[in-house]
Amino acid sequence: MKPRTVKRHIIDSFKSLKRNGWMSLAAVSAVTVTLLLVGTFIAMLMNVNKLATDIENDVSVRVYIDLAANEDQQKELQTELETLENVDSVEFSSREDELKQVVGSYGDEFNLFDGDDNPLYDVFIVNTDVPENTAPVAKQIEDLEYVTQVNYGGATADSLFKTMNTVRNIGAVVIVALILTAVFLISNTIRITIFSRRTEIEIMKLVGATNWYIRWPFLIEGALIGLVGAIIPVAILSFVYVTAYGIGTDFLKGTYFGLLAPNPFLYQVGGLMLAIGIIIGAIGSFMSIRKFLKV
Amino acid sequence: MIEMLNVYKKYPNGITAINGLSVRIEAGEFVYVVGPSGAGKSTFIKMIYREEKATKGTIKVGDFDLMTIKEKNIPYLRRYVGVVFQDFKLLPKLTVYENIAYAMEVVEKNPKAIQKRVLEVLELVGLKHKVRMFPNELSGGEQQRIAIARAIANTPHILIADEPTGNLDPDTSWEIMKILEEISNQGTTVIMATHNSQIVNVVKHRVLAVENGRIVRDQLEGDYGYEA
Numbered sequence: 237m238k239p240r241t242v243k244r245h246i247i248d249s250f251k252s253l254k255r256n257g258w259m260s261l262a263a264v265s266a267v268t269v270t271l272l273l274v275g276t277f278i279a280m281l282m283n284v285n286k287l288a289t290d291i292e293n294d295v296s297v298r299v300y301i302d303l304a305a306n307e308d309q310q311k312e313l314q315t316e317l318e319t320l321e322n323v324d325s326v327e328f329s330s331r332e333d334e335l336k337q338v339v340g341s342y343g344d345e346f347n348l349f350d351g352d353d354n355p356l357y358d359v360f361i362v363n364t365d366v367p368e369n370t371a372p373v374a375k376q377i378e379d380l381e382y383v384t385q386v387n388y389g390g391a392t393a394d395s396l397f398k399t400m401n402t403v404r405n406i407g408a409v410v411i412v413a414l415i416l417t418a419v420f421l422i423s424n425t426i427r428i429t430i431f432s433r434r435t436e437i438e439i440m441k442l443v444g445a446t447n448w449y450i451r452w453p454f455l456i457e458g459a460l461i462g463l464v465g466a467i468i469p470v471a472i473l474s475f476v477y478v479t480a481y482g483i484g485t486d487f488l489k490g491t492y493f494g495l496l497a498p499n500p501f502l503y504q505v506g507g508l509m510l511a512i513g514i515i516i517g518a519i520g521s522f523m524s525i526r527k528f529l530k531v
Numbered sequence: 532m533i534e535m536l537n538v539y540k541k542y543p544n545g546i547t548a549i550n551g552l553s554v555r556i557e558a559g560e561f562v563y564v565v566g567p568s569g570a571g572k573s574t575f576i577k578m579i580y581r582e583e584k585a586t587k588g589t590i591k592v593g594d595f596d597l598m599t600i601k602e603k604n605i606p607y608l609r610r611y612v613g614v615v616f617q618d619f620k621l622l623p624k625l626t627v628y629e630n631i632a633y634a635m636e637v638v639e640k641n642p643k644a645i646q647k648r649v650l651e652v653l654e655l656v657g658l659k660h661k662v663r664m665f666p667n668e669l670s671g672g673e674q675q676r677i678a679i680a681r682a683i684a685n686t687p688h689i690l691i692a693d694e695p696t697g698n699l700d701p702d703t704s705w706e707i708m709k710i711l712e713e714i715s716n717q718g719t720t721v722i723m724a725t726h727n728s729q730i731v732n733v734v735k736h737r738v739l740a741v742e743n744g745r746i747v748r749d750q751l752e753g754d755y756g757y758e759a
Contacts, residue, residue, distance in 0.1 A: 443684075445607075445638060447606070514671075
C-alpha cells in the first residue's frame with residue numbers, strides 16, 4: 237500500500253469515529269468493561285497458579301509421630317525414613333520446638349500450652365531430593381508404623397489447583413460472553429458508520445476500488461475503538477496491581493511464597509489486553525463489512 | 532468488445548429477466564438499448580459491469596470472462612467499464628473537483644495525474660469554470676455532466692449510461708447527448724439505455740431492442756420504434 241493511501245485510510249477512520257461519537261463511545265466502554273474483567277481474571281489466575289506452584293515445590297514432608305511411640309520406636313522410624321528412596325534428609329523437631337514456632341508466628345498467648353499442656357506432636361521434617369518426589373514419598377510414609385499424620389504442600393496445592401480450575405472455568409465463560417458483547421457492539425457501530433458512507437462505498441465499488449481499499453478505514457476504526465477501550469483498563473489494572481502487590485508481599489514476608497512481580501508481569505498482561513482490544517475491534521468491523529462488500 | 536452468448540438470468544424471486552440473450556458489440560461502437568420497462572434492459576446493462584451475475588451462458592467484456600471472474604478481479608473490470616446513472620450519484624459534501632478526483636484517488640492514481648486528468652475531463656464536459664462548486668449548486672444537467680466526467684476519469688474502454696437523460700428536460704438532454712457523442716468519437720464504446728425516442732431517432736446509431744429478456748431487434752442506424 238502506498239504511504240499516501242495509508243494516510244488517507246487513517247484520516248478517514250478518525251473522521252468517522254468523530255462523526256458517530258456516541259456510538260463510538262458506547263463501543264469503547266464495552267471494550268473497557270470487558271477488558272477490565274479479563275485483566276482482573278488473568279491477574280488473579282496467574283497469581284493463584286504461581287502460589288500453587290510455590291506450595292507444590294515446597295519439598296518438605298512433615299511426619300507427625302504417634303504420641304504412643306517411645307524413644308526407640310522414634311529412632312526406628314527415623315532410620316526407616318532415612319532409608320526411603322528419594323529422601324534427602326530427615327530432621328527432628330520436638331513438640332517444644334514446634335510450640336516455639338507457633339508462638340513465633342501467632343503470638344505469646346500460645347505460651348499457655350507450654351509444658352504438659354502442649355497439644356502438638358513431635359515431628360520429623362523429611363526433605364526429598366526433587367519436588368516431584370514429595371507426593372510419592374509422603375504416600376509411602378503414611379503407611380509406616382508410629383505415624384499419625386503426614387502433611388506436605390501438595391495437599392494444599394491440590395485443593396488450590398481445584399479451586400483455580402473452577403474459577404478459571406467460570407471466568408472463561410464470563411470472558412467469552414463479554415468479548416462477544418463487545419464484538420457485537422463494535423460491529424454495530426461500524427455498521428452505522430458504513431451505513432452513513434454507503435453512497436461513498438457504492439461509488440468506490442463502481443469506479444473500481446479494491447475491496448481491501450474499501451475495508452481498511454473501517455478495520456482501522458474498529459481497531460482504534462478496541463485500542464482506546466483497552467488503554468483505560470490497562471491503566472487501572474496496573475495501578476491496582478502495584479498496590480495489591482505491595483500488600484501481598486508484606487503479608488507473605490518470610491515465607492517461601494510470593495506474588496508475581498509487576499515487572500514483567502504487568503507488561504505481559506497489559507500487552508495481552510491491548511492485543512485483545514485491537515483484535516476484538518478488527519473482528520467486529522470485519523463482520524460488518526463482509527455483508528456490505530458482497531457484489 | 533462485449534460478447535454475450537445464450538445468457539440467462541433468473542433472480543432468486545423466480546423472475547427470469549434475461550432469457551437466452553446473445554449479442555456482440557465491437558470496440559468503439561455507439562449502441563442504444565431500448566425497450567419497455569421491465570423488459571430486461573437494466574439487467575442486461577448491469578451484467579456488463581458485473582453488478583448482476585448471469586445464471587447461465589457466456590459473457591466476455593474485453594479480456595474479462597464474467598462467468599469465471601474472481602471476486603478480487605471485479606475492481607479491475609470496473610476500471611475498464613465506466614458507468615453513469617439516471618440519479619447521478621455524486622457525493623454532496625465534495626466539490627465538483629473533489630467528486631471527480633475521488634474516483635481516481637480510490638484507485639490510487641498519483642496526485643499529479645489526478646489533477647491533470649480532472650481538468651481534462653471537466654474541459655470535455657464544459658464545466659471547468661464550476662470546479663469549486665458543490666453538486667447542489669448545479670442544475671440537473673450539470674450534475675449529470677459531472678457524473679459523466681467522473682465515469683471517464685479513469686479512462687475506461689466502455690462507457691455505460693443507464694437512462695442518463697431520464698431526469699432531464701429535452702434541451703439539457705441534448706447537451707448530455709453531445710458529450711456522449713464526443714466521448715464516442717474519442718474511441719470509447721458507449722452503451723446507452725434510454726426511453727428518449729427523439730434522441731434515438733435523430734442521432735442515428737445501432738439500436739438493440741430488448742423485450743422479454745431477449746434482443747428482438749438489432750438494427751444499425753435504427754430508430755426508437757416504440758410509441759413515445
